[in-house]
Amino acid sequence: MSFTTSIGLSRGQMVVAIAGATGNLGSSICPIFLTTPFKVFFSRVVVITRNADTERAVYLASLGAEVHRVPAGFQNGLSSKEALRTALRSVDVLINVLGHTAESERFAGELVDAALDSDVAVYFPSEFGVDHHLNDFSTYDHGDWVYKREYDDRCRNLVSQRRKNMKIIALYVGLFMEQAILSLVEQPISVTPVGFDNKHKIYTSVGSPTQNFTLTSKEDIGRALIAISIRAMSPSEDIPDHLRIAGDTVSFEDVRDTVKRHTGVDVDLRSEDLGHYRSQLKERWERGDPQRPSAYIRAIMGESKLNFSESNDNELINPDQRIWKWKTLDEYVRDHKDDILKAER
Ligand SMILES: NC(=O)c1ccc[n+]([C@@H]2O[C@H](COP(=O)([O-])OP(=O)(O)OC[C@H]3O[C@@H](n4cnc5c(N)ncnc54)[C@H](OP(=O)(O)O)[C@@H]3O)[C@@H](O)[C@H]2O)c1
Numbered sequence: 001m002s003f004t005t006s007i008g009l010s011r012g013q014m015v016v017a018i019a020g021a022t023g024n025l026g027s028s029i030c031p032i033f034l035t036t037p038f039k040v041f042f043s044r045v046v047v048i049t050r051n052a053d054t055e056r057a058v059y060l061a062s063l064g065a066e067v068h069r070v071p072a073g074f075q076n077g078l079s080s081k082e083a084l085r086t087a088l089r090s091v092d093v094l095i096n097v098l099g100h101t102a103e104s105e106r107f108a109g110e111l112v113d114a115a116l117d118s119d120v121a122v123y124f125p126s127e128f129g130v131d132h133h134l135n136d137f138s139t140y141d142h143g144d145w146v147y148k149r150e151y152d153d154r155c156r157n158l159v160s161q162r163r164k165n166m167k168i169i170a171l172y173v174g175l176f177m178e179q180a181i182l183s184l185v186e187q188p189i190s191v192t193p194v195g196f197d198n199k200h201k202i203y204t205s206v207g208s209p210t211q212n213f214t215l216t217s218k219e220d221i222g223r224a225l226i227a228i229s230i231r232a233m234s235p236s237e238d239i240p241d242h243l244r245i246a247g248d249t250v251s252f253e254d255v256r257d258t259v260k261r262h263t264g265v266d267v268d269l270r271s272e273d274l275g276h277y278r279s280q281l282k283e284r285w286e287r288g289d290p291q292r293p294s295a296y297i298r299a300i301m302g303e304s305k306l307n308f309s310e311s312n313d314n315e316l317i318n319p320d321q322r323i324w325k326w327k328t329l330d331e332y333v334r335d336h337k338d339d340i341l342k343a344e345r
Pocket of ligand 1: 019020021022023024025026048049050051072097098099100101103104105107126127128129130173174175176179
C-alpha cells in the first residue's frame with residue numbers, strides 16, 4: 001500500500017498517547033500531533049503526566065490534548081497502574097519519551113504492562129538518540145544504554161509471552177539538532193557537552209573533524225513518529241523493529257564553515273586522539289567515576305557510529321521528502337545566528 005493510501009485510510013482514526021509529553025523532546029513533538037497538517041489523523045491525543053497543572057501540560061490541553069494525570073506510585077487514592085489503564089483505554093499508538101532516572105525506569109515498566117493490557121497496537125520505547133547496538137564499550141558501556149537494551153528486550157519478550165500483537169518500534173535519530181551545536185533548551189548554553197564551545201570559538205572533535213554525524217530536529221522527530229505510526233497501523237505494512245532517521249549529517253568542519261557563513265565568526269577546530277579518549281573513559285569507569293552519556297557520544301561520533309547518512313529509513317518514512325522537508329543544520333544556524341553571536345560575548 002502506498003503512503004498516500006495509508007494516509008487516506010488513517011484520517012481521523014488513530015488515538016495516540018504520549019508519556020513524557022511535557023519534557024524536553026515531548027514538548028516539541030506533542031504540538032505536531034495537535035496542529036495542522038497532522039492533527040487530522042488523530043481522533044484523540046492523550047498526554048500522560050504526573051502533574052496536569054504545569055504550564056506545559058496546560059498548554060498542550062489548550063491545543064486539544066486530553067491530559068491524564070498518572071501519579072508516580074500511589075497518591076491520593078490513585079495508583080499509577082489504575083491511572084495508566086484509564087489513560088490508555090482505546091489507545092492505538094503509545095509513544096514513550098520519558099527521561100531516564102531510576103524512578104522513571106519503574107514507570108516505564110508499568111507503561112509497557114498497561115499498554116499490553118490495553119491492546120495498544122504500536123509502542124515506541126524511549127530511544128531517540130544513538131543506535132547503541134553499535135556501541136563497543138564492552139564492560140564500560142554507559143548505564144543508560146545498558147538499560148535501554150534491557151528494556152527493549154523485556155518489552156519484546158513480554159509481547160511474545162503474553163501472545164499479543166503489539167508492534168515495538170525503536171527509533172534512533174542521532175543528536176537533537178537544537179542541543180548539539182548551541183543548546184537552546186530553556187536558555188542558550190554556549191558550550192555543548194559534545195565539543196562545541198561557541199563562547200571561546202573552539203570546536204573540539206574526538207577523532208577526525210571530518211567524521212560525519214547525524215542531527216535531527218525535534219519537530220522532525222515528531223513528524224517521523226506520525227508517518228511511522230500511520231504506516232505501522234496499516235495491516236498490510238511490515239515496518240522494521242528498529243528504524244533510523246537522519247535529518248542532516250555533517251562533520252565538525254562543516255559546522256565550522258556553516259557558522260562562518262552565517263555569522264562571519266572564525267572558529268578554531270581542534271581534535272583529541274580517539275584511542276586515548278576511549279582509554280580515559282574506561283579508566284574513569286573502573287575508578288567508579290562514570291561519565292555522562294555525552295562523553296561517550298563524543299567517542300561514538302569519532303568512530304562514525306553516529307553517521308546515519310548511508311544507513312537510514314528516511315525514504316521509507318518520508319519518500320522523496322514529499323511529506324515534509326527535513327530541517328538542515330544550515331537552516332538551524334541561519335535561524336539562530338544571533339544566539340551564536342550572543343554566546344561569543
Ligand atoms: N538524541 C539526543 O540528542 C537526545 C538528547 C536528550 C534526550 N534524548 C533521549 O530522548 C528521550 C527523552 O528525553 P528527554 O530529555 O526529553 O526527557 P526529560 O525531559 O528528562 O523527561 C521527559 C518527561 O518524563 C517524565 N518523567 C520524568 N521522570 C519521571 C518519573 N520518574 N516517572 C514518570 N514520568 C517521569 C516527565 O513528565 P511529567 O513531569 O509531565 O510527568 C518529563 O517531562 C530519552 O530517551 C533520552 O535519552 C536524546
